Amino acid sequence: MPAGAAAALPPHARTDAPAGRVRPAAAMIKLFSVKEKQKKEAAAAKEGVKKQSAGELRVQKDIGELNLASTTSIAFPKGPDHLLDFEVTIKPNEGYYRGGTFLFSFSVAPTYPHEAPKVKCLTQCYHPNIDLEGNVCLNILREDWKPVLSINTLIYGLQHLFIDPNHEDPLNQDAAKVLREDPRQFASNVRRAMQGGYVGGTHFARHM
Numbered sequence: 001m002p003a004g005a006a007a008a009l010p011p012h013a014r015t016d017a018p019a020g021r022v023r024p025a026a027a028m029i030k031l032f033s034v035k036e037k038q039k040k041e042a043a044a045a046k047e048g049v050k051k052q053s054a055g056e057l058r059v060q061k062d063i064g065e066l067n068l069a070s071t072t073s074i075a076f077p078k079g080p081d082h083l084l085d086f087e088v089t090i091k092p093n094e095g096y097y098r099g100g101t102f103l104f105s106f107s108v109a110p111t112y113p114h115e116a117p118k119v120k121c122l123t124q125c126y127h128p129n130i131d132l133e134g135n136v137c138l139n140i141l142r143e144d145w146k147p148v149l150s151i152n153t154l155i156y157g158l159q160h161l162f163i164d165p166n167h168e169d170p171l172n173q174d175a176a177k178v179l180r181e182d183p184r185q186f187a188s189n190v191r192r193a194m195q196g197g198y199v200g201g202t203h204f205a206r207h208m
Contacts, residue, residue, distance in 0.1 A: 055112035059083045062151040072155060084108040087122070088155055090162060096187050097162040100125070100194045100208045104136075104158060106151070116145035117154065123207045126193035128167050128176035132202065136161075137171045174200055 060083060068074065071091045078085055088104045102125060107118040119141055121134040129137040138157050140149060170176030179186040189199045196206030 053110035055108055055110040056083055058113050059108055059151065065150070066152050066155075068152075068155065069159065072159060074155075084110070084112075088158070090155075090159055092159070092162040095163045096165065096190045097125075097127075097194070100162075100190075102162070102207065106154075113147040113149070116141050116149075117151070119154065119158070124204055125207065126172070126175055126190055126199050126202075126204060127161070128165050128170040128172050128179055129161050131171040135171055137166075137169055139169075 063074075063083065066074065071093050073089045074086055075089070076082060076086045084107065086106050088106060090102045090104070092098050092100060092102075101123065103122040105120045105122055107120075109115045109117070119136050119138075121130045121136055124132055124134070136158070138154075138161065140153060140157050165179060167176040167180040175186070175189070178189060193199050193204040194206070194208040196204060198204075
């Protein structure tokens with residue numbers, strides 16, 4: 001083509017696109033990249049579902065079958081996608097601990113139900129079976145745990161600790177001794193602790 005002929009071509013025949021306009025080939029490449037990214041994200045999400053552990057599947061089943069009393073509630077602070085970590089609140093309506101509020105954390109291993117969940121009491125309380133660090137003495141959390149047991153079983157066991165505290169298998173030796181030797185004094189100590197006072201030199205935050 002002679003020099004200067006390109007400038008003489010009609011507009012529809014020119015090969016140089018105006019600045020800023022995306023050429024058809026570039027647009028197709030961009031669209032392809034977006035679709036590839038979407039496919040990878042969808043595949044990753046699908047793969048995530050496939051990798052759900054046996055523990056997560058079992059916890060889903062347990063949660064779906066929960067039969068909670070009106071004094072008990074469950075929450076998932078990390079969101080519904082984190083079923084292996086949750087909290088249970090118990091508000092006894094009878095016994096020594098009537099009117100109190102007690103919060104427990106549950107941490108479930110991927111190997112559940114072959115391993116019992118780890119349970120801690122987040123509310124510092126005066127109780128023979130719960131020490132001041134929140135460790136809980138409940139036989140089904142230890143040697144009596146079996147894979148046939150469930151989250152519902154554990155929650156029921158925690159509820160029972162507040163209805164019928166056990167001085168024969170204590171973590172808090174002082175509380176157990178008072179319960180065994182002077183139940184009326186024990187009741188007074190429990191009430192003082194729940195109201196936010198001192199018991200035996202230990203200050204308890206109000207939890208009622």
